[in-house]
Amino acid sequence: MQPLLELREVSKSFGGIEVFTDISLELAAGTRLGVLGPNGAGKSTMFNLISGLHRPSGGKMIYQGQDLTTMKPWTVCRAGIGRTFQIPQPFVDMTVLDNIIVGCTAGAGLNLHEARDRATEILDLTGLGDHAGKLARDLGLLDLKRLELAKAAAMKPKLLLLDEIAGGLTEAECGTLLDILNHVTGRDTAVIWIEHVVHALTQFVDEIAVLADKRIITRGEIDTVLANDEVRQLYFGAEEEV
Amino acid sequence: MELVNTISQGVLLGGLFALYALGLSLVFGVMRIVNIAHGDLIVVLAYIGLTVTEFLGVSVIVAAPLILVVAGGLGWVLQRGLFEFVPRHDPLIPLLVAFGLSIILQNLLLMGYGADPQKLSLGRLEQASVEILPNLHIGVFSLIIFGLAVAMIGGLQLMIYRTGFGRALRAVSDNEANAAMLGLDTRAIFRKAFVIVMLTVAVAALLMAIRGNFDPASGSTRLLTAFEAIVIGGLGSMWGTLAGGVIIGIAQMVGAQIDASWQVLAGHLVFLVLLFLRPSGLFPKNDG
Numbered sequence: 001m002q003p004l005l006e007l008r009e010v011s012k013s014f015g016g017i018e019v020f021t022d023i024s025l026e027l028a029a030g031t032r033l034g035v036l037g038p039n040g041a042g043k044s045t046m047f048n049l050i051s052g053l054h055r056p057s058g059g060k061m062i063y064q065g066q067d068l069t070t071m072k073p074w075t076v077c078r079a080g081i082g083r084t085f086q087i088p089q090p091f092v093d094m095t096v097l098d099n100i101i102v103g104c105t106a107g108a109g110l111n112l113h114e115a116r117d118r119a120t121e122i123l124d125l126t127g128l129g130d131h132a133g134k135l136a137r138d139l140g141l142l143d144l145k146r147l148e149l150a151k152a153a154a155m156k157p158k159l160l161l162l163d164e165i166a167g168g169l170t171e172a173e174c175g176t177l178l179d180i181l182n183h184v185t186g187r188d189t190a191v192i193w194i195e196h197v198v199h200a201l202t203q204f205v206d207e208i209a210v211l212a213d214k215r216i217i218t219r220g221e222i223d224t225v226l227a228n229d230e231v232r233q234l235y236f237g238a239e240e241e242v
Numbered sequence: 243m244e245l246v247n248t249i250s251q252g253v254l255l256g257g258l259f260a261l262y263a264l265g266l267s268l269v270f271g272v273m274r275i276v277n278i279a280h281g282d283l284i285v286v287l288a289y290i291g292l293t294v295t296e297f298l299g300v301s302v303i304v305a306a307p308l309i310l311v312v313a314g315g316l317g318w319v320l321q322r323g324l325f326e327f328v329p330r331h332d333p334l335i336p337l338l339v340a341f342g343l344s345i346i347l348q349n350l351l352l353m354g355y356g357a358d359p360q361k362l363s364l365g366r367l368e369q370a371s372v373e374i375l376p377n378l379h380i381g382v383f384s385l386i387i388f389g390l391a392v393a394m395i396g397g398l399q400l401m402i403y404r405t406g407f408g409r410a411l412r413a414v415s416d417n418e419a420n421a422a423m424l425g426l427d428t429r430a431i432f433r434k435a436f437v438i439v440m441l442t443v444a445v446a447a448l449l450m451a452i453r454g455n456f457d458p459a460s461g462s463t464r465l466l467t468a469f470e471a472i473v474i475g476g477l478g479s480m481w482g483t484l485a486g487g488v489i490i491g492i493a494q495m496v497g498a499q500i501d502a503s504w505q506v507l508a509g510h511l512v513f514l515v516l517l518f519l520r521p522s523g524l525f526p527k528n529d530g
Contacts, residue, residue, distance in 0.1 A: 053422070
């Protein structure tokens with residue numbers, strides 16, 4: 001069966017600096033993939049390429065048989081790929097409700113009435129129901145992360161790209177976030193989740209890939225990957241117990 | 243009574259200043275471009291108005307719809323053909339591009355029309371006046387200008403805060419990358435925004451051209467007045483811009499009463515004083 005997303009030998013450099021030389025990846029519909037890797041390995045850059053914010057320097061990206069490589073961000077979004085940013089990117093001068101309605105109307109193509117219903121539903125699911133009328137600039141970090149997730153999930157994407165949504169949260173907040181994540185993503189939603197908070201990641205994903213040395217060095221089931229010597233050396237430090 | 247007369251004239255003149263400023267404010271608010279060529283675009287539209295009315299041999303009112311269509315088209319072309327290619331990560335780059343555009347436009351106008359001052363005519367309506375209070379006469383045309391300014395600001399406010407396109411505009415202006423990633427075609431939105439900007443420019447241009455003389459170099463003073471109105475009012479507040487325009491208008495009219503050479507200077511002086519007292523404007527959009 002054709003994968004939902006396929007990256008073929010994708011490379012990216014900025015000026016003369018190579019971020020990565022060869023990312024090859026296949027993702028079946030409904031798969032939840034975690035991505036680990038040291039800072040600066042290009043994890044967020046990979047998301048920027050998939051979501052159309054930047055263009056790859058080489059290689060090809062195929063999504064549902066369509067060529068993603070030269071697509072504009074809004075086309076990528078309308079094709080069913082949603083993403084969150086590592087640093088939450090709300091519309092600060094708009095209300096929480098309006099923040100979500102934008103995606104529901106422009107990205108998911110709902111009319112205003114449907115968008116309002118969907119936004120109210122997702123606000124309740126993410127625990128933001130009481131903040132609907134607040135300006136996004138007045139939210140705290142956990143609520144900003146909730147909003148970031150709500151914006152992307154409200155569009156019911158087929159592929160959801162999560163960029164370090166657990167970063168900076170306490171353990172209890174992580175638990176809350178995981179609950180929300182399970183509520184907003186059905187089993188048919190494929191997820192790629194970049195995360196440093198490994199214990200949060202392993203509670204959600206089916207598989208893990210590790211991005212380092214400008215390529216994906218390994219991919220597989222959680223336990224296998226975390227036991228991999230190269231991964232332990234690179235990511236956790238050789239001596240440390242996982 | 244003379245003072246009341248002077249102030250009422252200033253208030254009405256302020257409507258024209260606010261109209262100059264609307265497009266400038268929108269371009270900055272949505273695209274984050276400081277459009278130095280804004281005043282010259284007003285003058286270009288005034289000349290287009292002149293050409294269209296002379297060519298068709300009709301009055302400005304009859305030609306206005308056609309002029310608006312031309313202005314909208316010009317806005318689309320400017321965004322699609324020029325500003326779309328200008329990187330905006332460094333605000334200096336679009337500033338320089340607009341500066342270059344300003345010089346090109348001024349010289350094209352000079353080549354095409356010469357340096358002689360021109361004017362559009364609205365016939366008897368220009369001189370018509372109504373007596374509101376005993377001895378207080380107000381020009382009908384001034385009232386029309388002010389009415390149009392209020393109507394356009396109200397209309398733009400409704401569009402920005404009450405329509406889907408307005409929500410998209412606010413989103414793109416707030417966070418462009420996020421907007422694109424949520425499915426908003428930011429390129430199309432910018433093009434439409436520039437069309438709307440040029441529609442406001444056309445209205446301002448025609449009113450300016452009927453009210454007094456203009457020549458290819460008239461743009462810079464319009465730009466300056468527009469800037470002052472925006473800054474006095476507070477960035478991002480359109481009603482504030484109207485208030486800013488009115489303040490400059492009153493200052494100019496009072497200044498002109500003292501001495502004719504004081505008219506323009508008085509406006510700038512009041513601007514400087516207000517900038518000193520309220521640097522973020524009378525009605526700043528955000529406190530933070």
